Amino acid sequence: MxxxxxxxxxxxxxxxxxxxxxxxxxxxxxxxxxxxxxxxxxxxxxxxxxxxxxxxxxxxxxxxxxxxxxxxxxxxxxxxxxxxxxxxxxxxxxxxxxxxxxxxxxxxxxxxxxxxxxxxxxxxxxxxxxxxxxxxxxxxxxxxxxxxxxxxxxxxxxxxxxxxxxxxxxxxxxxxxxxxxxxxxxxxxxxxxxxxxxxxxxxVDERSSEMIKYAANSFLATKISFMNEVANVCERVGANVDHVRRGIGLDSRIGKQFLYPGIGYGGSCFPKDVKALVYTAREHGYTFEILEAVEAVNQRQRRLLAERIIDHFGGSVEGRHFAVWGLAFKPNTDDVREAPAHEVIRRLLDAGASITAFDPEAIDTTRAVLGDAIAYAADSYSALHRADALVICTEWNEFRRPDFDKMRRLMATPLVFDGRNLYDPGRMAEAGFEYYSIGRPIGRPHPAAPSPNGQG
Ligand SMILES: NC(=O)c1ccc[n+]([C@@H]2O[C@H](COP(=O)([O-])OP(=O)(O)OC[C@H]3O[C@@H](n4cnc5c(N)ncnc54)[C@H](O)[C@@H]3O)[C@@H](O)[C@H]2O)c1
The missing domain is CATH 3.40.50.720 (NAD(P)-binding Rossmann-like Domain)
Incomplete structure (x- = not known):
């Protein structure tokens, strides 16, 4: 044709x-x-x-x-x-x-x-x-x-x-x-x-077809916001969202996909499609309450990591330097539209921090948006030089099994804020890192763990 x-x-x-x-x-x-x-x-x-x-x-x-x-x-x-x-x-x-x-x-x-x-x-x-x-x-x-x-x-x-x-x-x-x-x-x-x-x-008829797309994206966004709320409660009650995720995902009525908590959904579709369906409903005299909450929860979740980092530093990150791994709104794309990473970066910059970032594919697309407001590294390790903490925003595969000894040697402080739950908190503690993730226990370096700069 x-x-x-x-x-x-x-x-x-x-x-x-x-x-x-x-x-x-x-x-x-x-x-x-x-x-x-x-x-x-x-x-x-x-x-x-x-x-x-x-x-x-x-x-x-x-x-x-x-x-x-x-x-x-x-x-x-x-x-x-x-x-x-x-x-x-x-x-x-x-x-x-x-x-x-x-x-x-x-x-x-x-x-x-x-x-x-x-x-x-x-x-x-x-x-x-x-x-x-x-x-x-x-x-x-x-x-x-x-x-x-x-x-x-x-x-x-x-x-x-x-x-x-x-x-x-x-x-x-x-x-x-x-x-x-x-x-x-x-x-x-x-x-x-x-x-x-x-x-x-x-x-199907045209209107149902148009509605299918919005309903599909809105349902997926709902799953994400739901799990983010479960994770936030897990942190408060001392549960581990990884276990909870597995425990509920094995129920075939729930399914295993889209149950990963993080720092909120982004990209060119979910944020705008959720808003558009809320708008359409309102236009027709209906309040789509669940979706309004999905959107509000997502906004809050996107702020969470930066707030946690600023809190950790006693309310001020003025003069602090951070490494950021991951800029794309999700792995395997260079798309940074509504990327949670950008939100985290903007908040840290506004609070007076400086940033060196690395992403396998999304550096050019990020540079087009953030310009020289941050520095860009050629690889994941060179982003870490003298960093007060590493902030992980996108779950690219290459971040999953890094050389932790090398990381510790490069960083000013062995401190990781992981918005994608890539590592096991216990293992991070053993590797000498203070480790914060989403909905899971905090990893704190064991007394016997290697010292910050690798000597011990
Ligand atoms: N990106 C996704 O993952 C995805 C998935 C499903 C559906 N969608 C939907 O598909 C649509 C397109 O999304 P996208 O991500 O491909 O957008 P995009 O912004 O990547 O691409 C849009 C393209 O249209 C071009 N364009 C603008 N005006 C034009 C005109 N008058 N004539 C010809 N070209 C013109 C732009 O230059 C651009 O290249 C959106 O409605 C989006 O919601 C996107």
Whole structure:
């Protein structure tokens, strides 16, 4: 099939590349000329494991094209996917100006050239309930008849950054929201190669499809905030959240995933999608109380680590120096949108501390936001030089089994604040560290443990 992807961010680029990998011809459109130039010359603007191989192959085999011209994509593609930003507005509502702007432009292009046949316009962006109707109305406003010249489909995307290619190639489910049998059939054909192992393609009405995406992300965010609250109570009652997590996760009704406490959820989706669903509910006269609490708990949890650090230093970190491991909002991505690490860093900087940070992939993206406010290290150990404490914000694999002796020798104080529970508190104590994590006992150096700078 001929596919057009409008917006080549994390979702657009992964979707477009994976559609091309299945043999489709894909034209990707972006307004960012620099990005399009890069992509044309074979350079990926994002880090996403596994994407490069597919990207290079499909570029080389001429199934994947990049352009700044929407017209090119509208002319050549049977299906046009909108993978555009839907950032939160001031009031928490999803900003639909990108989606509506592009829908309007597509409407103009279709209306201006009757030779262009039937097109399916797919909302792949996460959009509030009713957006498919709004997009249809925009196209109809150009005199185009739904069902004849075009149909609108909701097809939310469930990929997770960091494993986005795997998720796209083998989705647990594909959701297609449309009232048009013709569009549903074409969309089903497009996705069949991705679900050969039997995972379902769910065809539902547009509004349910739009709601599925918000409900899914909001439920996952709820699980995270719930476990963060359990962890906070564990700390107060002397329980260990690791044991509690295992104990409840073995119940198949609860499940093992998404039960890890930490320093709050971040990223480009959960914060904005939770806010948007709260907003939608309120717009319809309903208070989504659980979700409002999920959001408030998350805000509090994102402050927790910095507050704990400042408390530890008697209320002031003025002149203190910290090492930060992990900047991305989660491992295996360079994405730092709403990254908890950035929040921790900002709070410590505001309190007068200095910071040297390391992340395997997210240094450039962080530099674009924080500039020279912090120093950047070339590797995890060089971030530790003379640090009063190490602060762990992202659970990259390479942080899981570091050389603790080397760390202790490099640091001014053997003190670790771990926002991701990477280490065992008892072992950290044996290794000579004072160790704070989330929802677990504090590790305090044993009397027989090695002395701070490794002599003993
Ligand atoms: N990132 C994720 O993990 C994820 C997962 C599922 C769903 N989503 C949803 O998918 C949508 C896109 O997310 P993303 O993370 O890929 O966003 P992104 O910000 O990474 O990418 C958006 C792209 O759209 C381009 N763009 C903006 N206006 C344009 C226009 N008029 N024409 C062409 N291109 C234009 C931008 O230049 C950018 O490259 C959002 O609604 C998001 O909520 C994201």
């Amino acid at each position: 001929n596919i057009g992807i409008i917006g080549t961010g994390y979702v657009g680029l992964v979707s477009g590349t994976c559609f091309a990998e299945m043999g489709n011809t894909v034209t990707c459109v972006d307004i960012d000329e620099g990005k399009v130039q890069k992509l044309r010359s074979g350079v990926l603007p994002i880090y996403e494991p596994g994407l490069e191989v597919f990207f290079e192959r499909n570029l080389r085999e001429e199934r994947l094209f990049f352009t700044t011209s929407l017209q090119e994509a509208v002319q050549s593609s049977d299906i046009l996917f909108l993978a555009l930003p839907t950032p939160p507005g001031e009031d928490g509502s999803a900003d639909l100006s990108y989606v509506k702007g592009v829908a309007d432009h597509i409407g103009r292009l279709l209306a201006a050239d009757p030779a262009i046949g039937y097109r399916i316009i797919v909302n792949k962006s996460t959009v509030p309930v009713g957006t498919a109707d709004a997009v249809r109305a925009i196209l109809e406003g150009h005199g185009l008849v739904a069902g004849e010249r075009f149909d609108v489909v909701s097809n939310p995307e469930f990929l997770r950054e960091g494993v986005a290619v795997d998720d796209f190639m083998k989705p647990e489910r594909v959701v297609i929201g449309t009232g048009s049998r013709r569009a549903a059939e074409i969309m089903t054909q497009l996705y069949e190669p991705f679900v050969r192992q039997g995972n379902p393609i769910l065809v």
